[in-house]
Amino acid sequence: MNMASLHHLLLLLLLLFCGTASAARRNHHSTSLPRPPLRFKPTNNVGQFKILQVADMHFADGASTKCLDVLPDQLPTCSDLNTSAFLRRAILAEKPHLIVFTGDNIFGLDSSDSGRSLNAAFAPAIEAKLPWAVVLGNHDQEGTLSREGVMRHVVGMEGTLSEMNPTVVDVRDEMDGFGNYNLELGGVEGSVFENKTLMNLYFLDSGDYSTVDSVSGYGWIKPSQQYWFQITSRQLQKAFKSKPQPQKESAPGLAFFHIPLPEYASFDSSNFTGVEQEAGISSASVNSGFFSAMLEAGDVKAVFTGHDHLNDFCGKLTGINLCYGGGFGYHAYGKAGWARRARVVLATLEKTEKGEWGAVKSIRTWKRLDDEHLTTIDQQVLWIKKSTS
Ligand SMILES: *[C@@H]1O[C@H](CO)[C@@H](O)[C@H](O)[C@H]1NC(C)=O
Ligand SMILES: *[C@@H]1O[C@H](CO)[C@@H](O)[C@H](O)[C@H]1NC(C)=O
Ligand SMILES: *[C@@H]1O[C@H](CO)[C@@H](O)[C@H](O)[C@H]1NC(C)=O
16 A cells, blocks of 8 residues: 555545544543533532542442451441442531542452442442542553543543543644543632633543653653643633633632642641651652643642552642552452541632622641541641632
8 A cells, every 4th residue: 555545544534533533532522411610609608619539449349349458347338339338428427519539449450340330439428419520540551441441430430520522623632631620610600600611620631650661650640741731730720810700810720630749748746737658659750840830830729549549638738739549449448447538628609798609718627537527627728728819
């Protein structure tokens, strides 16, 4: 075959592929319920938005998948179903507006059918009719589905706001990973801020393992993803500072991904809240620079990862909080007698001089333990708006 006809063949294949992909996308959107925008809501006269972070569920086959690292007397009655029970209890106790699953949602190696494991793992969020968002960890793809397959399955599920990847022309063809997307949280309906995005959530695929032969260890956030983050953050900040209701500072942002950044190693117990119980931080062995990218962008106030189940701390480095969710799932390594846990993030709005709901005033966090009383621990303020409008 000569080069010209090879070129034509490739082009034809590409067109066929794109056609199928966009048809799948259209179908997906037409069969799912319309998705109302996420908004701050007044609850007990506080304008707020609450996120439940669930890290490392490690869900596999359900009742037949036993728990790891629980007390000997807990072992006989403990399975994946305890992970689901904890999720249901945490939802009831906190009534979040969004659940974010930060990777290793399923433990592919022990799952006999990845699609079935995903359906079971996220079922409590769907039952509760809450919106939910997912990023991938390093174990999600170790079963019957690839990374792309897992994310494709997830975006087709009910109630999820997860997306495959951005469709921005500049980046869509070069994007590394699956499940890089952002969500905007709008102002209170009926308020002067109803058409304004008051907080931004960035979701990134931090990969699984290094794809570079000379480097071992875990994956990292690549330049293509950082470029997408950079242009997205820039656009969102520009919009926030423009009409209607132009603001002086940027809307705060939160970032969610699985593998902690090397900068998580910047703390000790004197300057973080929570615990570090693992021998170090299991980040990639190279620093791909995403922390600097967030510093330069300026809007991200906190990062939430999982991956290290026995670390659950949150510490602030040059204005950005680096937080762990803490291990949630029972078929995940843990520590017997040390409760599985979830992180909660609450953003609250200020009131303007005229008594209207305004922009975000503060962002706080705490954790919930899966003990008898779902004990709340480690409350901390992550960010407070400098000036009032
Ligand atoms: C797991 O769930 C079973 C059934 O509800 C319960 O009896 C058991 O105490 C739970 N185990 C743990 C570790 O929470
Ligand atoms: C928000 O946008 C809608 C639709 O364009 C418009 O009807 C409404 O008046 C806007 N609200 C404010 C506070 O500007
Ligand atoms: C935390 O404290 C240790 C000393 O105990 C110090 O080396 C480290 O730089 C501090 N980290 C931050 C982010 O302030």
